[in-house]
Amino acid sequence: MNNVVERVKKLPSYGPELNEMWNKERESFSTKIIVLDDDPTGVQTVHGVPVFTDWDMDTIEEVFKEDRQLVFILTNSRAFSVSETTQVHKDIAQRIAQVSERLGQPFLLVSRGDSTLRGHYPLETVTLKETIEEQSTLCYDGEIILPFFKEGGRETIDDVHYVKQGEAYIPAGETEFAKDRMFGFSSSNLRDWIEEKTDGEFKRESVHSISLDELRALNVDAITEKLMKLKNFEKLIVNAVTEDDVKVFSIALLRAIKLGKNYLFRTAASFTKVIGDIASKPYLEANDLLRENSPYGGLVVIGSHVQKSTEQLNRLKEKKSLHFIEFSCNLVIDESLFNEEIKRVQHEINEKVSKGTTTVVYTSRERLDLGEGRGEEELALSVRISSAVTQFVNRCHPQPRFVIAKGGITSSDVGTLGLKVKKAEVLGQIAPGVPVWKTGKESVFPAIPYVIFPGNVGEVDTLKEVVEKLQ
Secondary structure, eight states, X not given: OHHHHHHHHTSOOOOTHHHHHHHHHHTTOOOEEEEEESSGGGXXXXXXXXXESOOOHHHHXXXXXXXXXXXXXXXXXXXXXXXXXXXXXXHHHHHHXXXXXXXXXXXXXXXXXXTTSOSSTTXXXXXXXXXXXXXXXXXXXXXXXXXXXXXXXXXXXXXXEEEEETTEEEEGGGSGGGGOXXXXXXOOBHHHHHHHHTXXXXXXXXXXXXXXXXXXXXXHHHHHHHHHHOOTTXXXXXXXXXXXXXXXXXXXXXXXXXXXXXXXXXXXXXXHHHHTTOOOOOXXXXXXXXXXXXXXXXXXXXXXXSHHHHHHHHHHTTXXXXXXEEXXXXXXXXXXXXXXXXXXXXXXXXXXXXXXXXXXXXEXXXXXXXXXXXXHHHHHHHHHHHHHHHHHHHTOSSOOSOEEEESHHHHHHIIIIISOOSEEEEEEEEETTEEEEEOOTTSSSTTOXXXXXXXXXXXXXXXXXXXXXXX
C-alpha cells in the first residue's frame, strides 16, 4: 500500500483559480437536484436541506416546489428485496417525470448509495432510467460512478476504490463490506466492479474514467469532452481523494449538462454536497442541538453488527454514567420468550430515561443464522427484530432528551417508523460522517435532535464522544 500513499502525496495541489471557476459555472445552475437515499446516512455531508420519508404524489410536488434546490428522499431501499426496490424506484421515477413535465421544471437525479459499494446496483439506476425514458422525452447518455466519501475514508485512486483504515489503504473488495450476504462483491477496481455487477453487460474495457492527473491539471475541457462522448448509458468512473477533485469534475459536468447531455448518478455522500453547493460548517455542539434543559435521559439504539460498531459499543461501555441493556434478539425463534424480552427491555428503558439516565440498548452481537437454504426465514425474523428495536423508541416514555441510532437500516426504521418523521431538517454533522436531523412537528417527539450514526463510520472513540457531547 506504500505505492498508493506515495501516489496521493505526489498529487499537485489546487490553486485559488478552482473556486473562481466553480463559482462562475455554478451560479447559473438552477435545476432541481433530487437525491434518492438508500438509507438515512446519505445526508452525512450536508446541512440546511430537507429530507422526505415518503414519495406519494403530493410529496413529489412538495419536493419540486421546495425553495431549496437540493432535496433528499429517503427510500431505505438497501433494506428492501429486489422486487420492493424495483417497485419503489418505478413509482418514484414515474411521479418525478409527471410532476416535472406538469411544472415545466427540469431535474437532476442522484442515486446515493453506500461508499463501500453495497446496495441494489445496477437495479436502482437501471429502473430509474427505463421508467423516466418511458414517461418522458428524456434520454440518459451516461451514468456517473463516484463513491468517494472523505469522512469515511473512501477514496478512488487509479480506478481502484479503497477503504482507509488509519493510514492504510485497503482495496474495497478485501474488506468485510465486500462479504455482505446480500450485496457482496469481489472487485476493487471499479471497471471490474461494474462488469461484475452488471453481469458482463458493461465490460471493463467499455468503462470510461476521469483520472486524478486530469483533475489536478484542471483539464476541464478534456473532462467535458469525455462526458460529451458518453452514449447508450455508458459508465464513467470519477477518481477522487478530496472534495476539490469532485468540484473540478462537477465544473465539466455542468458544462456538459448545459450543452444538452443527461446523466444519472450512483454516488456516495460527497458528490451531493459538492453539486448542491453546500458550504462546510463546524461540527455541531450540544448548544446547537439541545434547546431545553430536559430532565430526562437520552436514548441510544445500536443495531449494526459490523466490527466497527461492536468496537465502538465496547468503548462506550466504559462510561459508567450510562445504563446498558442487551436485547437478546436471538430469542426471536421462540415467540413467547421474544415477547417477554421486548416487555423487559421496554420497561427498563422507560424507567431509566424517566430518571434522567441516558440508556443504551443494543442487539446481542451474535448474528442470527438458521443455516443453509433458510434465508427467507432469517429475513422474516430479522424484520421482527428490527420492528422490536423501532418500537423501543416509539414507546419510550417520557420523551428522551435525544435519540441516537447506530446502523443504516436501524436508523431508517427508527426515523420513519419509530419517530414517525415525514419531513426532517438536516442540521449538520455532530462528528465526521454522522448527521443530525431535527424531527418534524408531526413526529412522535417533535423537534428533538436525532443522530444518525452509520455502522461503518468513525473511529473507536467516536460514538462515545458523540454521547458525551450530548450529555
